[in-house]
Amino acid sequence: MLTLSTMSTVTMAADQAIQTNFTSDQVKQIQQITRDYLIKNPDVLVAASQTLQQQEAQKQMIQGKEGIKANIAALINPPGALIAGNPQGSITLVEFFDYQCAHCKEMSASIDSLIKANPNLRIVFKDFPIFGQSSVLAAAAAFAANQQGKYYAFHQALLNSDGPLTEDKVYAIAQKLGLDVNRLKSDMSSNQKAINDMLAANFSLVKALGLVGTPAFIAAKTNATKNSDIEFFPGALPQDKLQDMITKAEKS
Secondary structure (H helix, E strand, C coil): CHHHHHHHHHHHHHHHHHCCCCCHHHHHHHHHHHHHHHHHCHHHHHHHHHHHHHHHHHHHHHHHHHHHHHCHHHHHCCCCCEEEECCCCCEEEEEEECCCCHHHHHHHHHHHHHHHHCCCEEEEEEECCCCCHHHHHHHHHHHHHHCCCCHHHHHHHHHCCCCCCCHHHHHHHHHHCCCCHHHHHHHHHHCHHHHHHHHHHHHHHHHHHCCCCCCEEEEEECCCCCCCCCEEECCCCCHHHHHHHHHHHHHC
C-alpha cells in the first residue's frame, strides 16, 4: 500500500507539473510514460517512499517539539500524575502508551531497567488508549490501583500479560498482586470523572504533539520550561537510545 501511495503521489506531482504546458494528448502520453517508468524501475518508488517517510518524520518531530514547549507543565508536572521511579527525581521521562500496544509491552523491561540504572529518574506515564475499550478499562484500573499504592506494579503486570486484556483478566491480575479488587472497582466507579478528565487531557496533548501511535517518549529536566532543551522521540527505542535521551536531558 505504501508503494501504491508513493506511486500515486509521484504521478500526481508529474500530472500537476504538465497540466498547463501541454495539450491533452501530450499530457496523457507523458502520464503513461511516467507510470511505465515507475513500474519498470521500482527502486525509484522505494527512494521516493523513503524520502516521503523522512519528510513526514521531520514534520512530526517539529510539531512534537513545538507542542511539547507549549505544554511543558502539563507533560512534566501534571496534577495527579501517574509516576514511577524517584518522585523527586530531577530528570523526567514521559511515556505515552497503551496497555495493549505490542511495542509498549516489549519496552516495559527496558523502562524497569532504566529506573534501576538512574536513581534520579522520574517517569510520568500518559495513557493513550487507542486499542479499544479494553485499553480504557485497563487505564481506569491502573488509575484506581494508584490509590492503593500499587500503580507501577500493576502497570507492569498489565503490560507483561499475554493476550487481550479482558475485564476478568484485569481483575485477576489485580488480585494476584494483592490489590483489594472490590475497592479497585469502587474507586474506578467513584473516580470516573477524574479518569475521563485525565484521558481527555492526554488526548489533547497527543493532538498538540501530532502523535499517531504508541509509544512516544519525552525526556527533560523536571523543572523544564518552554525554553529548556527537550529530547523527543515518537516511537519505540532500544534501551541504550532511551538512556541517551535521559543523559542528554540531564546534561542540558
